[in-house]
Amino acid sequence: MDGMPNPLRRLTLEQLRRRTSMKWRTYPEDVLPLWVAEMDVPLAEPVAQAIRDAVALGDTGYPAGTAYAEALADFASKRWDWDGLAVERTAIVPDVMLGIVEMLKLVSGPGDPVVVNSPVYPPFYQFVGNMGRQVVEAELGADGRIDFEVLEDVFGRVRKGTARPAYLLCSPHNPTGAVHSAAELADVAALARTYGVRVVADEIHAPLMAAGATFVPYLSVPGAGTGLSLMSASKAWNLAGLKAAVAVAGPDAADDLARLPEEVGHGPSHVGVIAHTAALRDGGAWLDALLTGLDDNRRLLAQLLAEALPAVRYEPAQATYLAWLDCRALDLRGDPADVFLERGRVALNSGVPFGTGGAGFVRLNLATSPELITEAVRRMAAALD
Template identity: 80%
Template sequence: MDTTPRETPLNPLHRLTLEQLRRRTSMKWRTYPRDVLPLWVAEMDVPLAEPVARALTDAVALGDTGYPVGTAYAEALAGFAGKRWGWEGLEVGRTAIVPDVMMGVVEMLKLVSGPGDAVVVNSPVYTPFYQFVGNADRVVVEAPLTEEGRIDPGVLEETFSRVRAGGGRPVYLLCSPHNPTGTLHTAAELASVAELARAYGVRVVADEIHAPIVAAGARFVPYLSVPGARDGLSLMSASKAWNLAGLKAAVAVAGPEAGADLARLPEEVSHGPSHLGVIAHTAALRDGGDWLDAVLAGLDDNRRLLTRLLAEHLPGVRYAPARATYLAWLDCRALDLGDDPAGVFLERGRVALSSGPAFGTGGAGHVRLNLATSPEILTEAVRRMASAVG
């Protein structure tokens, strides 16, 4: 990671005070009592990007609040992918709008698997993977990451072999970049995934919602851009990078050999996204690049800040700054706080973090911390965490 400090006077992470944030009514700020600092759920403490706010204001002024239609979102995503990732392979004709990424994942599972089929995940992994896959009447099978948080090809191959032997139509639900670890998968790693999936007849569905959020000097690699991934399906969205979770919309993207699968998506699914959400996401991808760059610079600063704060106040916590996402995966096992340190930090320190065990195998003794906040709030949160174990 680039360690050169960057001055970001317009950094959105510096714009809102704690009192302003406490006026919000979303999940992050209303789940816990007022005395708790919430650094858990994936919401950013930022004002709305000006191009997004302008697009929404214009739509409301026109009364443009009907049903979504068209390919503007996919076109904006394709332009962003070419500019940011050097990927020109996002074919708008092989896309569909879906309500959000997780609902899109469920719809993709319906297209390429059946009830009772296995869905392989790399634990520890985003908690809703377990919930949504189970509710879709599929069976989660874990292929744990390495201790360093990377995909283990040997473990993945053994798991693919096992689920293929079990029959049905197995799927690999890839989280890229990975949540909660922030791991940015390399092109070589993703190509290996595609090769193994081909060899064992496993279909790949990629959740790439955090794709725009990378550290300085890093570049996201779309799964569908690597050799062998032609029958893959991907879900992408502007929601995480521009803090648009309340404006529901995402794009499903099919590889060249998966277009026929995506074409079977029921038409009513495309009625699920919010029309205002589609407008907002499109504006973010087309015109929100400068705003995003300011946020990315602020996140780099916060990663460095968290490293210093932990070294000073909680040296027993292991933390490796991630190359992607705005999440920090903290190994607290040396603190002897049990399997769920988040409970201790909440009760004794009044800091809300995401509970490690909820992310599956490999999560015990860990917490996930949301870095997308002001340096002042981050500093106070670590101070409180230290007081909880002192």
């Protein structure tokens, strides 16, 4: 890490409570918030400097150019050994979820089905439903990975009676943290081609790999040429408040992306684009330090749960900074997230909004200090006494 300090150990609880974002202002001050996907880190210095430079210049106008896509292509080449991210087949979009909406508009129509692997990120249901598409679940296997028998069955069903079904692939998967292998993604592409299903991949967590895991871009696998992907620096560098993302088209989807309305490109923040570009170009050492800290936190959480809450099943994820905790063996009355909040004053995400397969689970955000994780588990155990 070249001496780079762990970003997760830099801020005190007092400093964090001065923040005005959703994570720290939704609950009272006696609650430890380990829920929404914000990290308890300071900005990477290259990102902070890029923002300061923009403000000093008054460079706060409308976004322009391809610097973000170029930085992403270079990052993909270095980190994922993928040279197939063609800048000419990209577009800047406001953020990943709004980008997903725009991509689905390009490849499906009102009333068409959109397949998701449940349990999955709750906004998939909200955004897809609000745009007049029908969400169809293809539940994950017991191992938290894609069940290809289920997926093929669902693809076969949605293909009947509709001309334009789509598959919203979460890669890496949120909340399980599964990293789809190249073989799995090639199987997805083959099934999609067989059944005429268009794939839109949410790859926002791609930079957040655990040690030993390797991210494979969906568009890099054979047969994925008609796919569309959404990528962003927002999760890995904690830039959700600086809106910007990149839509990437496979070689056979370039004409679809070309139909993206011009006004969509007006939605991203210019300062956001500057920040994301700086993160991808110059934030690698900071990211590596973060990834090491997250690996430490995964081990810590596994140890703490084994000691204090052995009935809670936890498999450290291959990616993301999220932990998917199976609380079903606790045999609680009601949602475990409610119990931990009301009795333990720890805010976690309920598994219920993640769809079928989520009940009885909670999602815990690991992107905080070891001290706060330790205190959270202590409170969760005390909540069951």
